Amino acid sequence: MKKSDINKVVLAYSGGLDTSIILKWLQDEYACEVVTFTADIGQGEEVEPARAKAKAAGVKEIYIEDLREEFVRDYVFPMFRANTIYEGEYLLGTSIARPLIAKRLVEIAADVGGDAISHGATGKGNDQVRFELGAYALSPEIKVIAPWREWDLNSREKLMAYAAQHGIPIEQKRGGKSPYSMDANLLHISYEGDILEDPWNEPEESMWRWSVSPEQAPDTPLYLELDFAKGDPVAINGEAISPASLLETLNRLGGENGIGRLDIVENRYVGMKARGCYETPGGTIMLKAHRALESITVDREVAHLKDELMPRYASLIYNGYWWSPERQMLQEMIDSSQTTVNGKVKVKLYKGNVTVVGRMSTTDSLFDESIATFEDDEGAYNQGDADGFIKLNALRLRVAAAKRK
Numbered sequence: 445m446k447k448s449d450i451n452k453v454v455l456a457y458s459g460g461l462d463t464s465i466i467l468k469w470l471q472d473e474y475a476c477e478v479v480t481f482t483a484d485i486g487q488g489e490e491v492e493p494a495r496a497k498a499k500a501a502g503v504k505e506i507y508i509e510d511l512r513e514e515f516v517r518d519y520v521f522p523m524f525r526a527n528t529i530y531e532g533e534y535l536l537g538t539s540i541a542r543p544l545i546a547k548r549l550v551e552i553a554a555d556v557g558g559d560a561i562s563h564g565a566t567g568k569g570n571d572q573v574r575f576e577l578g579a580y581a582l583s584p585e586i587k588v589i590a591p592w593r594e595w596d597l598n599s600r601e602k603l604m605a606y607a608a609q610h611g612i613p614i615e616q617k618r619g620g621k622s623p624y625s626m627d628a629n630l631l632h633i634s635y636e637g638d639i640l641e642d643p644w645n646e647p648e649e650s651m652w653r654w655s656v657s658p659e660q661a662p663d664t665p666l667y668l669e670l671d672f673a674k675g676d677p678v679a680i681n682g683e684a685i686s687p688a689s690l691l692e693t694l695n696r697l698g699g700e701n702g703i704g705r706l707d708i709v710e711n712r713y714v715g716m717k718a719r720g721c722y723e724t725p726g727g728t729i730m731l732k733a734h735r736a737l738e739s740i741t742v743d744r745e746v747a748h749l750k751d752e753l754m755p756r757y758a759s760l761i762y763n764g765y766w767w768s769p770e771r772q773m774l775q776e777m778i779d780s781s782q783t784t785v786n787g788k789v790k791v792k793l794y795k796g797n798v799t800v801v802g803r804m805s806t807t808d809s810l811f812d813e814s815i816a817t818f819e820d821d822e823g824a825y826n827q828g829d830a831d832g833f834i835k836l837n838a839l840r841l842r843v844a845a846a847k848r849k
Contacts, residue, residue: 445476445564445587445589445832447473447474448588449479449559450474450476450559450560450589451476451556451559452476452477452478452479452556452557452559452560452562453470453474453476453477453479453558453559453561453562453564453588453589454469454479454480454481454502454534454549454552454553454556454558454560454562455470455478455479455480455561455562456481456483456549456562456563456564456575457480457481457482457494457498457500457546458482458487458490458494458563458564459482459490459493459494459497460490460564461565461603461607461614462495462564462603463609464501464525464607464612464613465603465606465610465612466564466591466613467480467501467503467595468501468610469595469597470562470589470591470593471502471751473594473595474561474589477504477505478503479504479505479506479507479550479551479552479556479558480494480498480502480503480505480506480507480509481507481508481509481545481552481796482494482498482506482509483509483511483515483541483544483548484508484509484510484511484512484629485511485512485541485544485545485629486504486512486515486628486631486666486688486691487628487629488630488631492508493509494508494764495508496789497613498698498748500827503659503784503808504539504660505556507548507552508547509744511544511548511772512630512688513686513687513688514544515541515629515688516546516630516687516688516690517688517693517764518544518734519541519543519544520540520541520630520631520687520691520727521675521676521677521687521763521778522539522730522775522778522779523536524675524676524727524730524734525675525676525734525778525779525781525782526750526754526757526758526774526775526778526786527534527731527734527735527738527750527754528749528758528761529731529754529758530710530719530755530758530759530762531710531731531758532707533605533708533837534708534722534762535631535722535728535731536545536629536631536761537594537627537629537631537632537633537634537722537724537725537727537831538570538571538629538632538634538762539574539762540631541627541629542571542574542575542578542764542766542768543629543764543767545575545576546574546575546576546577546578546579546767547561547578547579547582549579550559550579550586551643552585552796553583553586554583558696559587560586560587560588560589560782560844561579561586561587561588561589562588562591563575563576563588563590564591564592565590565592566592567590567592567593567614567702568712568714568765569712569714569717569718569763570611570712570713570714570763570841571616572590572592572593572598572719572764573714574763574764574766575588575589575714576586576764577586577762577763577764577765577768578766579584580766581767583768584740585810589840597735607704608738620756622637623629623812624636624637624651624754625637626685627785630691630692630725630726631687631691631727631728632704632722632723632724633653633654633722633723634720634721634722635647635651635720635721636718636720636721637718640719640720641710641719643719647707648674649722652705652722653723653740654695654704654723654725655698655699655700655702655703655705655723655725656699656700656701656702656796657702658702658705658795659702660702660704660795661700661701661794661795662700662701662795662798664703665792665794665795666697666780666793666794667790667791667792667795667801668680668681668697668729668790668791669681669682669735669789669791669792670729670730670788670789671684671788672733672734672737672781672785672786672787672788672789673678673786674782674783674785674786675734675738675781675782675785676777676782677690677730677733678690679735680693686751686815690726691726691727692726693726694725694726694727694729694730695726696725697725697729697793698725698726698728698729698798699723699725700792700794701794701795701796702728702795703725703728703729703793703796703797703798704722704723704724704725704726704728704729705721705722705723706721706722706723706724706832707719707721707722708720708722709764710722713762713763713764716803721732729791729793729798729800732791732798732800733789733791733798733800734785734789736789736791736803737789737801737803737805738785738786739785739787740787740803740804740805740809740810740811741784741785741786741787741805741807741808741809741810742784742785742810743810746781750778753774753777756774756776757762757771757774760774760784762804765814769829771835784805784807784808785818786805786806786807786808787803787804787806787807787809788802788803788804788806789803789804790802790803791801812824828847
């Protein structure tokens with residue numbers, strides 16, 4: 445790709461340190477027009493400052509789009525139908541935002557006659573893969589400019605020096621220290637860098653933004669009822685609410701009760717291990733409640749098959765394959781399992797914990813109290829049938845034991 449062939453670039457722009465520098469760098473290095481695209485997926489106060497910064501940098505075409513409802517409805521909810529977690533803990537808050545941003549990047553590039561798209565993901569991270577796999581899946585001929593793979597500004601200190609040299613403002617600067625690298629959307633906020641680069645260091649309490657510490661959470665538990673329809677939460681305490689508003693409410697209530705903090709070392713797709721901290725209050729509540737409702741509405745073998753496939757599904761999202769045919773195939777299977785997942789779940793939030801205290805199906809509960817009861821079942825289940833069942837399943841074990849003797 446020749447720099448002289450690039451006349452207009454659509455940049456995924458947050459207004460933060462990295463993308464503010466990239467904006468200036470693209471203008472200088474590629475001598476091209478830059479169109480900025482900022483996706484409002486729940487980062488709130490960061491959106492309008494991005495508009496002002498882009499204008500100040502001479503950008504003529506500025507796209508700022510409210511994608512919150514689409515993000516939760518079409519990306520977060522489908523992922524949660526699968527009870528998706530990566531490596532047993534991570535709720536994929538950053539990963540699930542990238543396919544939507546990639547989709548809009550290539551769509552805007554087509555609309556404005558852009559020659560390329562650009563992003564601020566580093567050459568060491570997963571996001572470069574997620575953005576670019578998504579872009580190529582949706583627009584095979586698109587050109588991608590990844591400044592972190594081209595320039596020599598390979599540290600936070602060099603970036604901040606570049607920003608100072610070119611008059612680019614930096615927020616949250618603590619003296620001469622680099623700020624945390626943070627990413628926020630309606631599902632979570634993440635933290636990397638600074639003292640977190642040593643996995644032995646405990647995160648500073650002042651770092652956390654969405655939640656109080658469990659020790660400082662209220663002494664009285666908070667009870668919530670969540671209504672589900674076909675696997676998606678649709679109401680809180682009986683009040684119907686939009687997907688984005690529901691997640692926003694759960695984030696607030698969960699954060700007030702110390703829910704959703706996570707400190708992990710994860711395996712990146714590019715091969716290295718990385719330490720990150722996350723706050724996912726609403727997602728933590730949704731996951732717990734969804735599994736509880738599935739426990740009475742989904743067939744045993746279907747539920748077990750979902751659990752077996754979930755790690756593969758999680759890896760596809762983590763590694764950037766949202767738009768792949770295999771993810772879409774898995775999604776169809778997952779969605780078909782959710783037709784009976786309708787009902788209510790009651791949870792208790794208390795000092796960092798989410799406890800399910802009740803679940804009720806409104807359509808097709810598979811829990812039959814007349815069979816499961818410890819009291820007289822009036823012939824609904826013949827306990828004597830278990831004798832033959834056990835002996836048949838023990839046959840191979842008995843044969844093997846006899847051979848050993």
